[in-house]
Amino acid sequence: MSGGVDSSTVAAMVRADGHSVIGLTMQLWNQRRLAGHEGMPEQVTGRCCSLDDVYDARRVAEHIGIPYYVVNHEERFEHDVVRPFVAEYLSGRTPIPCSLCNNHLKFDQLHVVARQIGADCVATGHYAKVEYDDSRGRWLLKRPTDRSKDQTYFLFGLTQEQLSRTLFPLGGMTKPEVRELARKHGLALAEKPDSQEICFVPGGDYKRFIDAYLAERGEILPDTAGELVTASGEVIGEHGGIHNFTVGQRKGLGVATGSPLYVIQINGAEKQVVVGGDEHLYSRTLCGRRVNLISVEDLSEPMRVSVKIRHRHEAAPALLEKIAADEILVTFDQPQRAITPGQAAVFYDDDIVVGGAWIA
Amino acid sequence: MRRIYLDNNATTPVLPEVLEAMRPYFGEHFGNASSIHHHGQETRAAVEQARDSVASLLGCRSTEVVFTSGGTESDNLAIAGLVSAGDHIITSSIEHHAVLHACKHAEEMGCEVTCVPVDGRSLVSPDDVRRALRPNTKLISIMMANNETGVLQPVEEIGRIAEEAHIFFHVDAVQAAAKVPIDVNRVACDAMSISGHKMHAPQGVGALYVRKGTHLQPLFYGGRHERSRRAGTENVPGIVALGKAAELAMQSFERGDDKKMSALRDRLQQGILAQAEEAGVNGGATPRVPNTANIYFDHIEGEAMVISLDLKGLAVSTGAACSSGAIEPSHVLMAMGLTANRARSSIRFSLGKQNTPEDIDFALALVPEVVARLRELSPRYTKQAVIS
Numbered sequence: 173m174s175g176g177v178d179s180s181t182v183a184a185m186v187r188a189d190g191h192s193v194i195g196l197t198m199q200l201w202n203q204r205r206l207a208g209h210e211g212m213p214e215q216v217t218g219r220c221c222s223l224d225d226v227y228d229a230r231r232v233a234e235h236i237g238i239p240y241y242v243v244n245h246e247e248r249f250e251h252d253v254v255r256p257f258v259a260e261y262l263s264g265r266t267p268i269p270c271s272l273c274n275n276h277l278k279f280d281q282l283h284v285v286a287r288q289i290g291a292d293c294v295a296t297g298h299y300a301k302v303e304y305d306d307s308r309g310r311w312l313l314k315r316p317t318d319r320s321k322d323q324t325y326f327l328f329g330l331t332q333e334q335l336s337r338t339l340f341p342l343g344g345m346t347k348p349e350v351r352e353l354a355r356k357h358g359l360a361l362a363e364k365p366d367s368q369e370i371c372f373v374p375g376g377d378y379k380r381f382i383d384a385y386l387a388e389r390g391e392i393l394p395d396t397a398g399e400l401v402t403a404s405g406e407v408i409g410e411h412g413g414i415h416n417f418t419v420g421q422r423k424g425l426g427v428a429t430g431s432p433l434y435v436i437q438i439n440g441a442e443k444q445v446v447v448g449g450d451e452h453l454y455s456r457t458l459c460g461r462r463v464n465l466i467s468v469e470d471l472s473e474p475m476r477v478s479v480k481i482r483h484r485h486e487a488a489p490a491l492l493e494k495i496a497a498d499e500i501l502v503t504f505d506q507p508q509r510a511i512t513p514g515q516a517a518v519f520y521d522d523d524i525v526v527g528g529a530w531i532a
Numbered sequence: 533m534r535r536i537y538l539d540n541n542a543t544t545p546v547l548p549e550v551l552e553a554m555r556p557y558f559g560e561h562f563g564n565a566s567s568i569h570h571h572g573q574e575t576r577a578a579v580e581q582a583r584d585s586v587a588s589l590l591g592c593r594s595t596e597v598v599f600t601s602g603g604t605e606s607d608n609l610a611i612a613g614l615v616s617a618g619d620h621i622i623t624s625s626i627e628h629h630a631v632l633h634a635c636k637h638a639e640e641m642g643c644e645v646t647c648v649p650v651d652g653r654s655l656v657s658p659d660d661v662r663r664a665l666r667p668n669t670k671l672i673s674i675m676m677a678n679n680e681t682g683v684l685q686p687v688e689e690i691g692r693i694a695e696e697a698h699i700f701f702h703v704d705a706v707q708a709a710a711k712v713p714i715d716v717n718r719v720a721c722d723a724m725s726i727s728g729h730k731m732h733a734p735q736g737v738g739a740l741y742v743r744k745g746t747h748l749q750p751l752f753y754g755g756r757h758e759r760s761r762r763a764g765t766e767n768v769p770g771i772v773a774l775g776k777a778a779e780l781a782m783q784s785f786e787r788g789d790d791k792k793m794s795a796l797r798d799r800l801q802q803g804i805l806a807q808a809e810e811a812g813v814n815g816g817a818t819p820r821v822p823n824t825a826n827i828y829f830d831h832i833e834g835e836a837m838v839i840s841l842d843l844k845g846l847a848v849s850t851g852a853a854c855s856s857g858a859i860e861p862s863h864v865l866m867a868m869g870l871t872a873n874r875a876r877s878s879i880r881f882s883l884g885k886q887n888t889p890e891d892i893d894f895a896l897a898l899v900p901e902v903v904a905r906l907r908e909l910s911p912r913y914t915k916q917a918v919i920s
Contacts, residue, residue: 194839194843239842239843241835241839241842243835243836243839244835284909285833285835285836285839287909288833288836288839288840288905288906288909288910289836289839289840289843290840290843
């Protein structure tokens with residue numbers, strides 16, 4: 173229970189269904205921790221793990237009459253989400269902390285706690301569907317009814333074991349329906365705005381977060397400054413650090429040319445940022461590692477799928493092939509813009525999530 | 533569901549006699565104790581009678597008792613009231629946050645603070661305190677009994693050090709009052725904090741003993757209540773309750789109830805250790821208040837244990853909870869030198885006067901079963917098993 177509308181409504185729904193329900197909030201990050209460091213604001217409110225949100229979640233639990241606890245996983249969160257997030261940016265990649273959090277915290281640690289305290293399943297407010305398919309003998313992850321809220325992209329890492337113990341009660345509902353139901357259950361936070369940004373990065377400014385985090389840890393920001401080069405290798409300038417860039421970025425390159433320039437590649441080892449015209453951003457293939465398959469056990473044959481390469485990307489038709497033990501190749505029918513290392517490639521067969529991998 | 537409460541160091545239920553004593557002061561006897569008329573005289577008499585009772589409990593004069601809103605206010609009043617910028621304060625790493633954070637604030641206001649460590653038994657060393665003395669040391673603040681382990685600190689020795697150095701000595705006795713007999717003259721302290729709700733009076737009332745002749749800077753400005761040491765109309769029902777609780781505590785010492793409680797605590801502790809492997813008592817080798825047992829269960833997450841026990845009707849705690857209600861490793865256990873893992877696997881059982889032998893049986897039937905189940909599901913335990 174994050175203290176938001178979705179998880180609060182889920183708690184009310186499963187309670188109304190007659191289940192024996194225990195409310196849990198994961199305390200993952202101390203929002204006050206970096207306050208005052210390197211230009212971070214002194215006060216941070218209205219974000220996951222803030223005292224206000226814990227207060228809201230607790231009020232909901234009281235209102236619907238369930239026991240409620242806060243469990244502290246700050247250490248795991250820092251180790252499994254925050255540090256990789258910082259390390260990925262510093263090596264020139266663009267991470268997705270929400271997927272790491274789902275894989276390592278919400279569907280791992282939280283499931284451990286759930287089993288320890290005697291719960292059979294964990295219900296969350298994610299917009300996705302989970303169901304068992306008899307013919308395949310597998311648990312399936314499927315896209316939700318409300319496509320605008322689809323969170324399956326962040327859930328591609330779920331294992332069969334995790335899915336078998338997961339309930340997504342909002343999978344068949346639209347957001348307005350959820351708010352309506354929250355109102356019917358008398359939840360005071362029915363009108364609370366949606367949270368959008370990365371929960372531990374205030375204002376979405378990840379560069380400032382990295383500076384403040386390293387300063388607070390007493391670590392020195394590694395010097396990742398280097399050259400700005402064109403696709404043909406011509407040096408056209410310098411940049412202040414590769415972590416300031418992401419593939420497809422146009423602003424902040426610090427060079428003026430006749431035609432618009434974009435970051436087309438970040439070469440972490442050489443600390444080079446490769447720039448070029450829009451046409452250089454398109455590619456037909458991607459290689460993915462650390463593969464997780466959901467609807468199929470293995471990829472013995474190449475498979476026709478649709479592939480999403482970022483959360484806000486329209487899944488594009490492609491051929492999916494296994495090329496090594498834990499490595500896949502995706503070949504799109506049409507070239508795709510700004511395939512970004514560090515993001516996930518998630519494979520869909522219509523509504524069904526086939527699986528996913530991290531873009532190499 | 534049957535619910536058994538073994539978290540009396542967090543707070544205690546108000547005893548029926550205490551509730552009866554305070555009840556008339558919500559209705560019938562409502563006067564402001566400062567008023568000159570009959571109504572004021574009634575409540576003034578009640579407040580002063582309560583003051584006598586608290587003075588008897590602490591072994592001081594009635595005029596040396598200042599009523600406050602609780603332990604935190606008493607600690608803050610003692611610290612902020614006795615030091616000023618440029619002074620040096622000595623305290624310890626296992627104090628309650630009411631003392632630690634009050635000292636931190638004093639530091640921000642220009643004081644110097646030395647925080648002496650504790651050893652593995654959770655004891656402050658008087659020699660460390662002596663070595664920490666400086667020419668500008670003005671105050672030593674050390675607790676009498678620790679809230680998490682129950683370990684009793686050598687306050688009498690420290691009191692002598694303070695006396696010889698002619699400096700103030702404040703004792704946070706919130707977790708000791710009504711559990712062990714107290715005599716402020718034996719401790720030789722200048723200020724001592726107690727809290728009502730840790731001794732079966734309600735939340736929202738406490739007291740600070742201030743030795744006669746000690747100039748104390750008040751926290752609040754207003755009327756001349758409490759001899760100008762604590763402005764604000766008295767919380768009469770709370771003060772009456774605290775007085776009654778002090779009387780009951782003295783009677784129970786005469787009956788030897790503290791020895792019965794320590795026998796119950798020992799039965800709980802030994803019963804648990806007999807049934808659970810890789811468990812032990814934090815601070816168990818040191819004299820403790822009779823109601824507290826802090827037990828570690830290696831390879832277990834304390835928070836999962838507290839939740840599991842609560843869902844089955846047993847209320848215990850892992851130590852100090854932070855403001856959001858999340859559970860962080862206890863600064864007291866960490867200061868004793870426990871690893872973060874062991875601190876997190878530690879559970880505090882604390883008894884109150886309402887607990888019966890049947891309550892202990894209930895806990896003894898439940899705790900080992902929950903420990904076994906959690907270890908079965910513990911990633912840490914499995915890992916250990918694989919390694920060994």
